[in-house]
């Protein structure tokens with residue numbers, strides 16, 4: 001115990017003294033102390049984060065307004081500080097909103113929206129303003145012109161860290177050459193040590209946002225870095241959605257129950273969640289009902305039950321005829337039924353009582369009906385307690401017998417059935433139980449049997465008994481509690497949540513997400529990396545925490561990519577490149593956990609980051625990306641998302657594997673052809689020498705030995721003949737282009753000719769089954785020259801002699 005602690009309680013007033021030291025901490029004050037949480041831990045990093053926050057906002061705002069983004073970023077050294085300017089052509093911000101957007105932390109338009117956007121928390125840009133004022137002491141200068149406004153508005157502001165409110169230093173109309181948009185200018189302590197990360201951020205933003213135009217001017221470089229628009233097509237517009245039932249947690253569900261205007265649970269489900277219509281709501285309600293009320297066990301009217309006598313005795317003063325009719329009808333109806341649960345018995349008794357009233361003009365009041373139900377239920381389950389146990393345990397024996405393998409001996413099954421019967425009889429008098437209670441009863445009965453009867457009744461047998469029993473139990477018809485009651489009772493809410501999770505529900509709609517799409521992932525990689533091979537995969541949407549997400553992956557391999565060291569991993573979340581904290585990111589963990597040797601990449605020790613000339617790209621798009629911290633550098637380890645990342649990467653990796661396998665076999669083929677090319681002429685010479693005959697013609701031998709496709713040109717005056725022989729065993733469809741220096745004529749119907757500046761391109765695409773040949777014939781001047789080009793057959797499988 002420290003000396004200070006030892007004084008506690010001894011000296012009066014210490015608590016009061018401590019209380020004096022307690023005070024509320026403002027949000028702005030908190031972030032002022034914890035800048036690193038927001039990505040402002042150093043001058044180098046702070047500058048990249050400020051650029052990222054401003055550019056992400058500009059892209060979000062433009063896309064939301066359906067405007068093709070045109071974004072200008074300028075970094076300049078001004079005295080001891082760096083000045084950052086970011087300008088966009090977005091919709092602008094109104095005069096009323098602007099001070100809050102930039103001068104108040106945790107103020108934004110996206111926190112409550114279930115829609116894919118770069119911004120999520122409403123901290124980003126105001127944190128940049130805070131960082132700038134803390135390091136340079138200067139206010140942020142903001143100009144904004146909402147679309148349609150005649151003038152722009154100019155503000156200078158700082159954040160009051162005590163109150164987390166903007167303090168406006170200047171507020172005046174100004175002229176601006178942009179017809180709409182926002183310009184932010186902040187000065188801060190910074191340096192350009194993170195230039196590589198800054199470039200990565202801008203470059204990779206351009207890769208996944210081909211609809212945007214970006215320009216970066218920076219100190220130490222005269223030429224701006226410009227990324228022109230690759231497409232005029234804006235990403236698909238996203239729609240806001242309601243949460244998905246499979247993703248919400250109990251606390252959120254209770255909050256939603258408290259806030260809804262719906263009265264019934266079914267209405268609440270349909271109103272507040274996506275993908276829930278009447279049918280799905282009914283299914284969820286059935287699951288909820290089973291958990292809330294439990295199900296009811298039913299029993300058969302066994303041979304020793306004397307229902308008729310018991311019913312007759314229960315009904316008095318109704319006259320012999322009416323009583324006789326009633327008792328006989330109820331007995332008859334129950335005898336026809338396989339099993340009858342308590343509520344079903346009530347229904348049968350009610351129906352027959354109504355019919356008796358009609359038929360005999362007597363009244364069957366509530367008490368009579370209740371007496372009849374009680375008497376019949378006692379008969380169904382066995383009247384006195386001893387008999388009851390007998391009756392129930394013989395019925396339950398049948399259940400245990402059905403649920404267990406033939407190897408279980410009868411004594412064990414009887415032991416479990418009897419003990420189970422005792423618990424059922426001691427439970428709810430209508431023999432209702434939830435699946436959880438049932439499981440507990442079966443466990444206890446099995447454990448007792450194991451202990452006292454020296455038998456085994458393991459996990460599988462117990463589960464099977466619960467399953468068989470549960471499936472023969474009846475769902476009860478009681479009215480479900482109303483929303484208000486469920487909201488007030490944690491157990492009910494939890495039962496509802498379980499019902500929601502257990503029901504099969506369509507995946508959430510994806511129009512709230514704008515994936516890049518596999519085509520554009522591949523195109524983006526091609527634009528940025530000069531490789532030999534590209535593959536991409538976009539998965540279907542899945543749900544986490546009520547938010548849908550889509551994972552995409554791409555791989556580029558070979559070509560100009562550096563073959564030394566580890567592969568490069570590009571990470572994106574909602575189209576924003578993640579440039580820091582690679583080691584703490586779920587994407588990295590997943591890539592490391594994959595056995596890359598299986599896909600043809602080198603991986604020392606069989607795990608960890610693979611080596612080789614490859615780039616792996618991963619994009620996670622979600623209405624709520626789970627980052628590890630507010631600075632949004634890395635994705636948290638959420639199993640559902642990690643699974644999808646793995647599947648997407650593996651999908652692309654499978655293509656890489658088949659490409660590499662093919663490349664390897666083509667390499668072998670090339671080596672074989674090289675050897676053949678050397679020894680065939682030598683063999684021909686040797687044969688001629690040994691046999692004393694002419695040197696055999698070896699034209700075409702190589703193609704035949706290698707099962708290649710060969711193309712030969714024959715000339716006969718004006719006549720040109722291209723003969724393609726397919727020595728392989730599968731159909732080949734080569735695209736042949738014969739480039740001719742004079743105008744050809746007499747072309748067959750299946751060939752076309754295009755004149756391009758004095759060169760004629762004869763195009764022909766035959767389909768040639770394995771082992772067959774095809775011929776193209778046409779006429780051209782005798783002196784013409786040719787250059788043939790064949791596509792659609794790998795170079796290694798082609799022998800051109802034309």
Ligand SMILES: Nc1ncnc2c1ncn2[C@@H]1O[C@H](COP(=O)(O)OP(=O)(O)OP(=O)(O)O)[C@@H](O)[C@H]1O
Pocket residue numbers: 053057058061088090091092093101107108109110111118119120121122123124125126127182
């Ligand atoms: N350039 C801009 N044009 C139009 N609106 C903007 C612009 N920049 C910010 N906003 C508005 O200001 C809000 C606050 O921005 P801020 O960067 O603080 O948070 P955010 O982008 O919502 O979330 P995050 O903290 O995750 O970045 C945004 O939600 C948006 O409505």
